[in-house]
Amino acid sequence: MPELPEMEAWRRALDDPVSAFPIEKAGPAHVATLKTFDPPLSALEGRRLSGAGRRAKRLLFPTEDGELVLLVHLMTAGRLRYLRPGEKGPKTPAFRLRFTDGAELVLTEAGSKKRAGVWLLTPDAAEAELSHLGPEALGLGAEGLGEILGSNSRRVHALLRDQRLIAGIGRAWANEILWQAKLSPFALSTELTPEQVERLAAAMDEELSRGLELREQGAKDAAVYRIHNRLGEPCPACGTPIARVDFEEHTIYYCPTCQTGGRVLKDRRLSRLLR
Numbered sequence: 001m002p003e004l005p006e007m008e009a010w011r012r013a014l015d016d017p018v019s020a021f022p023i024e025k026a027g028p029a030h031v032a033t034l035k036t037f038d039p040p041l042s043a044l045e046g047r048r049l050s051g052a053g054r055r056a057k058r059l060l061f062p063t064e065d066g067e068l069v070l071l072v073h074l075m076t077a078g079r080l081r082y083l084r085p086g087e088k089g090p091k092t093p094a095f096r097l098r099f100t101d102g103a104e105l106v107l108t109e110a111g112s113k114k115r116a117g118v119w120l121l122t123p124d125a126a127e128a129e130l131s132h133l134g135p136e137a138l139g140l141g142a143e144g145l146g147e148i149l150g151s152n153s154r155r156v157h158a159l160l161r162d163q164r165l166i167a168g169i170g171r172a173w174a175n176e177i178l179w180q181a182k183l184s185p186f187a188l189s190t191e192l193t194p195e196q197v198e199r200l201a202a203a204m205d206e207e208l209s210r211g212l213e214l215r216e217q218g219a220k221d222a223a224v225y226r227i228h229n230r231l232g233e234p235c236p237a238c239g240t241p242i243a244r245v246d247f248e249e250h251t252i253y254y255c256p257t258c259q260t261g262g263r264v265l266k267d268r269r270l271s272r273l274l275r
């Protein structure tokens with residue numbers, strides 16, 4: 001799933017193009033993709049977008065007149081493409097916006113499961129839709145992070161991914177951030193020392209900024225992730241093979257030397273069954 005660096009790179013790339021011309025036609029949209037029916041998509045036609053915004057992993061496209069907001073959540077497999085006038089696109093996208101110059105913004109989703117979503121909302125409804133989200137991960141700082149960690153006793157990998165507490169991090173960047181911070185993914189959030197909290201806050205900023213910069217340059221996963229999806233490859237810091245463990249439906253990657261004092265983490269679902 002695209003996370004904060006990926007979505008923010010997208011936002012920056014789309015900000016100018018989507019506001020260059022008014023919308024000529026909004027839709028069609030796949031019945032499972034469009035999550036709202038009032039106001040209808042046609043309400044966008046003739047209006048101009050003011051640009052692209054972002055909250056957590058969602059993109060927001062407010063209209064220039066301040067009356068409507070188009071909200072897009074790509075989930076795991078959704079992809080947005082901006083097609084210049086005349087550029088060939090997919091035949092049946094999950095959602096399409098056509099601008100008066102002939103350019104299009106199209107949402108596609110691989111696979112048969114339609115999980116990506118598009119919402120057309122009033123600004124108040126958009127605010128309500130986003131109100132459950134925690135503060136943005138990038139720029140949160142040690143103080144803000146410390147408060148969140150201290151008030152929720154959770155495994156730190158799971159806590160970082162909880163959008164209600166911190167917005168924008170998923171499993172890939174949680175792996176990268178915890179490796180950079182030299183912290184165990186299973187460390188309990190309430191047991192981190194002030195020095196570890198500082199390190200984690202710094203790692204969040206460093207890693208999300210590094211990811212954003214690389215994604216803006218068009219870098220693919222293999223050039224971006226150093227730990228995520230690298231089972232058995234040498235840790236970039238110490239050379240130990242990267243290990244992985246399954247936890248809460250997620251696969252966590254980590255370096256046993258840099259992060260867990262040489263301990264190999266056990267799959268907790270399995271150990272529960274064997275107990």
Ligand SMILES: [Zn+2]
Nearest residue numbers: 235238255258
């Ligand atoms: Zn290492």
